[in-house]
Amino acid sequence: METGGAGLGPGPGRTRGPRPGDRFCSCRCFYTDNIFLEDYKIHVRDSGPEQRERELWPILRSKGCKTEEQFKNVEAKIDEEVQRRTLLGQRCLERTAIISTCYKPLNPGVYVLQGYFLAPEFLEIVAYCRSRDADFEGLLNCIQSLAAERVYSIPVFTGEFCRQFIEELENFERSDMPKGRPNTMNNYGVLLNELGFDETFITPLREDYLQPIASLLYPDCGGGRLDSHKAFVVKYIINQDLDLSFHYDNAEVTLNVSLGKDFNEGNLYFGDMRQVPISEAECVEIEHRVSHGLIHRGQHCHGALPISSGERWNLIIWMRSSQVRNKLCPMCDKKPQLVEAVGLGDGFTLEPLEDGQQSVDVCALN
Ligand SMILES: [Fe+2]
Numbered sequence: 001m002e003t004g005g006a007g008l009g010p011g012p013g014r015t016r017g018p019r020p021g022d023r024f025c026s027c028r029c030f031y032t033d034n035i036f037l038e039d040y041k042i043h044v045r046d047s048g049p050e051q052r053e054r055e056l057w058p059i060l061r062s063k064g065c066k067t068e069e070q071f072k073n074v075e076a077k078i079d080e081e082v083q084r085r086t087l088l089g090q091r092c093l094e095r096t097a098i099i100s101t102c103y104k105p106l107n108p109g110v111y112v113l114q115g116y117f118l119a120p121e122f123l124e125i126v127a128y129c130r131s132r133d134a135d136f137e138g139l140l141n142c143i144q145s146l147a148a149e150r151v152y153s154i155p156v157f158t159g160e161f162c163r164q165f166i167e168e169l170e171n172f173e174r175s176d177m178p179k180g181r182p183n184t185m186n187n188y189g190v191l192l193n194e195l196g197f198d199e200t201f202i203t204p205l206r207e208d209y210l211q212p213i214a215s216l217l218y219p220d221c222g223g224g225r226l227d228s229h230k231a232f233v234v235k236y237i238i239n240q241d242l243d244l245s246f247h248y249d250n251a252e253v254t255l256n257v258s259l260g261k262d263f264n265e266g267n268l269y270f271g272d273m274r275q276v277p278i279s280e281a282e283c284v285e286i287e288h289r290v291s292h293g294l295i296h297r298g299q300h301c302h303g304a305l306p307i308s309s310g311e312r313w314n315l316i317i318w319m320r321s322s323q324v325r326n327k328l329c330p331m332c333d334k335k336p337q338l339v340e341a342v343g344l345g346d347g348f349t350l351e352p353l354e355d356g357q358q359s360v361d362v363c364a365l366n
């Protein structure tokens with residue numbers, strides 16, 4: 001793989017992707033917490049009948065859920081979402097297998113990251129971050145600070161790449177291939193791992209380009225040790241998803257790149273970190289320029305305003321640090337209870353390996 005015009009190949013001693021022995025997991029709360037109820041625009045937890053009575057129903061009553069039918073409706077929505085999550089890993093494997101054998105890409109070239117996909121200014125920023133004397137202050141001179149705290153705008157791709165990438169995603173959408181939903185809040189979009197972008201595109205983008213930036217911007221959030229990700233493209237269009245409610249991401253650091261196409265309004269807004277009660281949050285609106293990325297802490301609450309016309313496509317990369325999340329799951333605020341997962345799971349690891357430490361070969365012990 002060509003990694004860019006600025007000589008940014010993997011440095012000596014660096015490894016590509018998860019290290020042998022790393023086994024990525026999810027937290028058990030995936031099956032009980034953060035269930036989004038579209039009708040009430042809230043995330044809820046559901047861990048059995050007793051907790052529903054004590055915790056969940058009072059919250060819903062306060063949000064205007066009154067009749068038996070409305071409660072039944074909520075129950076059905078929750079059960080459906082839990083069922084979807086339970087089957088998610090298996091379905092994902094099935095879809096990935098079908099796509100990899102049957103899907104004919106329109107632009108096969110866009111699946112392998114090339115330096116010329118990236119904006120020259122982005123390559124300069126990364127080259128600076130990888131230089132010996134790089135520091136936070138110096139980086140702030142080459143990226144745009146925004147009104148929201150620790151949110152920055154950086155040029156990422158060339159316009160031509162954005163165009164070809166969207167063209168490829170539209171081709172996939174038009175195909176009869178099986179499609180998963182990007183997450184619980186977006187109904188329209190593409191899961192990039194299932195389409196085959198993970199190893200050849202997103203992983204090198206994260207490791208070789210984004211991590212050097214994140215390690216200067218967010219060392220306190222695991223920015224220097226981002227070892228997995230979840231990447232997807234979301235699409236907002238009139239008559240489908242128009243906006244995105246206020247939320248935080250299941251990530252330590254998020255990159256959100258505006259890919260186009262033509263659209264009006266639909267800015268992002270940021271509030272406070274999730275630890276701050278929402279009633280105290282004051283939101284700041286941020287303009288998002290096409291081909292630019294907004295980089296922010298995953299736990300920084302944000303949302304997207306409705307577009308008024310056109311189509312808005314965004315590439316979202318949730319970057320995760322097992323070192324950070326193994327201590328505290330950001331979705332349930334507890335030490336994660338690890339459960340097996342497909343692929344990179346939710347970025348927790350069973351055996352966090354320190355540099356230089358040997359992994360244990362489980363087979364050798366059996
Ligand atoms: Fe988000």
Ligand SMILES: [Zn+2]
Nearest residue numbers: 027029329332
């Ligand atoms: Zn959890």
